[in-house]
Structures are given as structure tokens and as C-alpha cells.
Amino acid sequence: MAEPTVIFDAAAIQRALTRVAHEIAERSENGTEVVLIGIPVGGDHLAKRLSRILSEIWRQPVPVGILDVGMHRDDLDQRAAPKIHPTVIPFDVTGKTVVLVDDVLFSGRTTRAAMDALNDFGRPKKIQLAVLIDRGHRELPIRADFVGKNVPTAGNEKIRVRLVENDGMDEVVLERPK
Amino acid sequence: MTWARKHLLDIESLTPDEIVMVLDTARAFKAVGERAIKKVPALRGKTVVNLFVEPSTRTRISFELAEQRLSADVINFSAEASSFKKGETLKDTARNLEALNADFIVIRHSASGAPHFLARVLNASVINAGDGAHEHPTQALLDVFTIREHKGKIAGLNITILGDVLYSRVARSNIWALLKLGATVTLCGPATLVPKTFEQMGCRVTYDVEEAIRDADIINLLRIQHERQRKTMFPSINEYIQLFGLNQARLAKAKPDALIMHPGPINRGVEIDSDIADSSRSLILEQVTNGLAVRMAVLFLVNGGKGPPEVGEN
Numbered sequence: 001m002a003e004p005t006v007i008f009d010a011a012a013i014q015r016a017l018t019r020v021a022h023e024i025a026e027r028s029e030n031g032t033e034v035v036l037i038g039i040p041v042g043g044d045h046l047a048k049r050l051s052r053i054l055s056e057i058w059r060q061p062v063p064v065g066i067l068d069v070g071m072h073r074d075d076l077d078q079r080a081a082p083k084i085h086p087t088v089i090p091f092d093v094t095g096k097t098v099v100l101v102d103d104v105l106f107s108g109r110t111t112r113a114a115m116d117a118l119n120d121f122g123r124p125k126k127i128q129l130a131v132l133i134d135r136g137h138r139e140l141p142i143r144a145d146f147v148g149k150n151v152p153t154a155g156n157e158k159i160r161v162r163l164v165e166n167d168g169m170d171e172v173v174l175e176r177p178k
Numbered sequence: 179m180t181w182a183r184k185h186l187l188d189i190e191s192l193t194p195d196e197i198v199m200v201l202d203t204a205r206a207f208k209a210v211g212e213r214a215i216k217k218v219p220a221l222r223g224k225t226v227v228n229l230f231v232e233p234s235t236r237t238r239i240s241f242e243l244a245e246q247r248l249s250a251d252v253i254n255f256s257a258e259a260s261s262f263k264k265g266e267t268l269k270d271t272a273r274n275l276e277a278l279n280a281d282f283i284v285i286r287h288s289a290s291g292a293p294h295f296l297a298r299v300l301n302a303s304v305i306n307a308g309d310g311a312h313e314h315p316t317q318a319l320l321d322v323f324t325i326r327e328h329k330g331k332i333a334g335l336n337i338t339i340l341g342d343v344l345y346s347r348v349a350r351s352n353i354w355a356l357l358k359l360g361a362t363v364t365l366c367g368p369a370t371l372v373p374k375t376f377e378q379m380g381c382r383v384t385y386d387v388e389e390a391i392r393d394a395d396i397i398n399l400l401r402i403q404h405e406r407q408r409k410t411m412f413p414s415i416n417e418y419i420q421l422f423g424l425n426q427a428r429l430a431k432a433k434p435d436a437l438i439m440h441p442g443p444i445n446r447g448v449e450i451d452s453d454i455a456d457s458s459r460s461l462i463l464e465q466v467t468n469g470l471a472v473r474m475a476v477l478f479l480v481n482g483g484k485g486p487p488e489v490g491e492n
Contacts, residue, residue, distance in 0.1 A: 068206060071218040071478070080180045081482030083199075084206040120215040 004160070007151055010170035013132070016148035017046065020130055021053035023146050024099055032125060034097045037065040039114055040085040042103030045165040046132060050101060065089035067100070069113035087117070094122035099146070103161040105131040108142035133172060135159050181479045185297045185304045188313040189354040197355055200475050201323050207478070208471035210247065220478050221250035226282040227275045230307070231257045231268070234286050236442055236466065237307050237317075241284050244473035253280070272296050282477065285309070303480045311345050316476060317441055318351030320469040322359065324461050325396055327468070328437060333360030338390045340422060341400030341449050344371045344411075348441045349400060353379055366390035367400075367422055370411040387422055391432045398439040399424060399449045415448060425451045429459075437461055 008016065028034050034054070038047030044066045051062040067089065070082040100114050111129055118127065130146035135153040151159065151174065158175040179195045189197070210218055226245045230238050238254070245252045255275070262271065272283060282303045285293050290310035297304040308314040326332055337356050343349040343365050356363050357380050364382040365372050366389075377383050384390050391397055402418060412418055424438070438450070438460045446452045455462060 070206075071210070071220045076220055076478075076483075077224075077481055078483040080182060080484075081203075081479045084203050084478075086206050086209055088209075116219070120213060120218075 004173040004175045006171060006173050007133070007159075008149065008170075008172035013148075013170045013172065016132060017049055018053055020146045020148055021050050021057065024050070024128075024130065025054060025057050027128075027145070028097060032095075032097050034099060035063045035065065035091060035093065036099050036101055036130075037067045037089065037093075037114075037118070038101040039067055039069060039110060041166060042132075042161050042163060043101045044085075045163050046103060046130075047099075047101035050099075050130065063091045065091065065093075067114055067117055069110055069117050072113035072117045074109060074113070089121055092122055093118065093124045095125050097126045097128065098124040099128045099130050101130050103132050103163075104159050105129070105134045105142075105144050105147075106137055106159075108138045108140035111142050112140055132161060133159055181482055184480055185293070186315055186476050186480055187293050187297060187304065187306050189315045189318050189351045189358075190313065192315075192354075192358070194358045194360075197319070197322065197358060200319050200472065200479065201326060203479060204319070204323050204468070204471045204475035207474040208468065210474070211467070211470060217247050217249060219249045221245065221248035221481060224250045224281040224481065225253065225279060226250045226284060226477070227253045227255055227278075227280045227302075228284045228307075229255045229272070229275065230286040231262060231292070232286050232288045232308070233257065234308065236469075237286065237314075240466070240469045241305075241307060241316075241473050244470050244477060245282075245284075247470075248474055248477055250282070250477070253278075268292060268295070269299055272300055276300050276302055282480070305476060305480065308347055310347065311350070312347050313351045313354075314347040314441075315351050316469065316473050317348050318355040319476070320465055320472040321348075321352055321398065321439060321441070322355045323472050324439065324465050324468050327464075328461065329395060332356065335361045335395045336364065336393045337361050337396045337398060338364045338366060338394040339398045339400060340366045340387065340390060340424070342371045342402050342411075343367055343376065343400065344373060345403045346400050352398065353381055357381075364390050364394070368412040368418065387428060388431050391424075391428065391436070394432055394436050396437055396439060397424065397432065398441075399444075400441070401443065401445055401449060419448055423447075423449060423451065424454055426454065429454060439465060441465070 036047040036051050038044035047064050051064045054062045068085040068087045070084040128145040131144045132148040134144055134147045134150045156177050160173050162169055162171045164170050280302050284305045284307050286307040287309050290312035292309050293304050293306035306315055339349050353363055365376050366384050369385055374383055440462050
């Protein structure tokens with residue numbers, strides 16, 4: 001493995017999240033409540049951080065949920081069973097603007113699974129997608145509404161998002177195979 | 179850790195990590211059962227055959243509902259109305275089911291090792307729903323899940339299994355699971371039904387009920403299995419009740435936070451007094467709820483393919 005390239009350090013992650021939160025606030029319609037739902041592992045923590053920033057902007061709490069998409073993946077019989085994290089959505093999503101939060105947008109299949117899974121919890125007025133990194137290579141007609149950073153990658157490269165909550169540090173790196 | 183098994187045949191061959199992975203996965207599936215929409219598409223397009231060659235109500239219903247909640251197509255095949263009555267062998271029956279492209283076979287059979295045999299001759303995933311007096315792995319997993327939910331851990335707990343251990347596949351699977359996760363297991367019952375040979379598995383064996391339950395965190399009661407006993411293994415049911423039945427007087431000598439479990443069906447007034455079965459210390463109905471979640475988790479895990487695990491990063 002070649003030396004990984006640091007794309008985001010801790011301060012850059014914080015700046016990107018602040019900008020994304022302001023974009024979410026700008027785009028939100030009057031009278032429609034915005035809720036954030038993060039996809040583990042990574043998106044759940046980013047959703048909590050976005051919620052804190054949005055709560056300051058709006059001066060009111062912004063609800064956060066966690067949605068595991070493992071049971072809705074389209075490759076379940078093709079690879080070993082994924083680790084399943086508990087889904088916790090302690091509010092009704094019907095009529096709300098749900099912003100799905102993920103760390104990296106790649107094929108788009110996780111987002112599709114997330115929209116499927118979300119269906120079982122109600123009918124949001126609108127679903128939007130916020131990601132920290134969009135690395136391209138979409139396999140489905142899906143795009144993000146809010147992007148921390150677009151990172152052009154080769155298919156065999158890896159993006160690693162490390163967050164304090166999981167890894168003890170904030171950092172996004174691009175790893176290239178030798 | 180990655181789940182690499184195609185079948186669930188017994189607890190004996192599982193690693194502690196594999197057991198914990200089933201329990202953790204089951205926790206997420208339990209939450210699915212608490213939603214307004216209790217169904218997920220994980221097994222959509224898959225076919226499951228419930229091959230119950232020995233009668234069963236609760237295990238079959240639990241598996242059937244678990245399969246339906248995973249969106250699988252389900253075929254039920256029971257001994258009463260089947261080709262076994264016409265002399266077909268287990269192997270031929272199973273091969274016929276596989277010719278219908280069944281992806282999973284859940285088997286309950288009176289012969290120990292029947293699921294292992296099917297796993298050798300079929301391409302389908304095989305799940306053991308109880309084989310003779312050998313093992314009942316999903317029952318042990320749901321018991322351990324229930325204990326962990328209440329006590330927060332398994333390691334270091336004292337678990338007492340009281341009753342017909344000799345004929346009990348539930349006991350064998352529970353012993354394996356509990357010992358692997360670091361519990362201390364005490365067995366108690368009539369000497370004819372609790373042979374000292376179980377000490378070789380690493381259990382403590384005693385014939386004194388009060389001693390057996392004194393330090394127990396969990397008391398797991400087993401039914402006296404009339405159908406598996408060719409001859410009487412103790413003088414009378416009344417004597418069993420006198421010596422081993424769990425009543426309030428005996429329970430008063432246990433720790434105040436000791437909880438009661440029973441795989442069902444219960445014989446009220448025999449191995450357990452009615453008021454104990456219905457008390458807040460009884461986990462019997464929670465075991466039923468948890469059984470559904472554990473069976474969903476097992477089906478979900480064995481459905482996984484051979485490829486590398488989830489692409490973690492995106």
C-alpha cells in the first residue's frame with residue numbers, strides 16, 4: 001500500500017460539516033421540519049454533529065436517528081452477512097424532510113437500501129442526501145444534495161473516514177493500492 | 179469477525195465469537211418486531227422448507243414467522259401428512275425438496291445427527307430445529323440472548339438447569355453455549371435423568387435442589403419428557419414434584435434476583451408452580467419473543483455468501 005493521502009484533517013471536516021449544515025438550513029422550506037438520519041458506521045456520528053450545528057442555527061433541537069441498511073442490501077447472498085447495527089428512529093418521519101447522512105457516497109447502493117428501509121417507518125415529505133465525501137463511480141441514478149467534498153478516485157482506491165467517535169481521531173484519507 | 183457458516187447444526191462447533199455475533203444480530207431483529215411494519219426484504223426470493231419430522235408447535239411457528247418476516251417463501255412439511263408415512267427415506271424426501279430449489283431446510287427430527295446428514299447430502303443451507311436428544315441450537319441461542327438482556331452478560335453467572343437433562347437437547351445446547359461464554363452451569367434432577375457423566379462437559383452435578391438453586395442467577399427448568407422415556411426413570415410424578423418441583427418455598431431460598439426460564443411447553447404444577455410461571459420473575463414469554471429474533475438472525479447469517487464481507491468504507 002502506497003502512502004495514504006490525507007484529504008481532510010480534523011479542522012477541514014469541521015468546516016465541511018458547518019458548510020453542509022448551512023446549506024441544509026438554506027434549502028429547508030418554511031414550515032417543514034427537518035430530521036437527520038445517519039447510516040452506520042460513520043454517518044450516524046456525522047448526523048449527530050450536523051444536528052448540533054443546525055440546532056445552533058435554528059435555536060431549536062433537530063432530531064437525529066440511526067438507520068441500519070444491512071437488511072435491505074441487494075448483495076446479501078453474495079458476500080458474508082454484514083454486521084447489523086440497531087436502528088433507532090425515535091420520531092415519526094411522515095411529513096418531514098429527512099436528510100440521510102452517510103460518510104462516503106460511492107456506488108449509491110447503500111443510499112438505495114436506506115430509502116427502502118426508511119419506507120417502513122413512514123412517508124417523509126422529502127428525502128435528501130448529505131455526504132462528507134462523494135468519490136464518484138455511481139451504479140444507480142442517485143446523487144447527493146449536500147456534499148462536503150468531491151474526491152475523484154479510481155475504482156480500486158479506498159477512502160477511509162476516521163471519526164473521533166469510532167477511531168479516536170478525525171481524518172479522511174485516500175489509500176491507493178501499490 | 180465474519181460469519182462463514184452455511185449451516186447451523188449445533189452449538190458445540192460454534193466459537194464464542196460466533197455465538198456473540200448471533201446475539202448481536204438478533205438484537206437488531208428484535209427491534210424490527212417492535213415496528214409498525216415488522217417485515218424486511220433480506221430473504222426475498224428465497225425458499226425455506228420447514229421439515230418437521232417430529233411434532234412441534236412453538237418452534238415451527240417461530241421459524242415460520244421468522245421466515246415470513248424476512249420475506250422468504252415458506253413450505254411446511256410435517257410428519258403427519260407426509261411421504262414418510264409412505265416409506266420414503268429422509269434423504270429422498272430432502273432431495274425432492276431440493277429439486278424444488280429450496281434454499282434453506284429447517285429440520286426437526288427424532289434422530290440425533292439428521293441435520294448433519296442432510297448438510298452432507300444437500301446443497302441447501304440446513305438449520306437444526308432439534309435433533310433427538312442431541313442439540314436444539316436456536317433454543318440455546320434464544321436462552322442465552324434472554325439471559326444477556328436481563329443480566330447484561332453471561333460470563334461469571336451461575337446458571338442452574340433443573341429437570342430431565344438426559345433426554346434434553348435443550349440442556350445439551352444450553353450447556354455448550356453457556357460454558358463457551360464463561361458461565362458456571364449446575365445440573366440438578368433425579369439421578370437417573372442427570373448422570374454424573376455430564377461433569378465431563380464441565381458442569382457441576384447435584385441432586386439437592388436447594389443447593390442447586392441457592393447461588394443461581396438463572397434457574398432454567400426442563401419439562402419431564404414423557405414421550406422420550408421408554409421406561410419410567412423415577413418412581414412417580416408426585417415424587418418428582420416433591421423432590422424437584424419449583425415452588426414458592428424452594429424459590430424463597432434462591433437469590434432475590436434469580437430469574438426463571440423454561441423452554442416450554444410447561445407442565446404447571448409439575449416442574450413449576452403456576453404462580454411462579456406467571457410471576458414477574460418468569461422470563462418464559464420473553465423467551466418466545468426472543469426466539470423469533472434469534473431465528474431471524476440465524477437465517478440472515480447463514481444466507482450470507484462466500485464473498486468477502488461488507489465493503490466497510492462506502
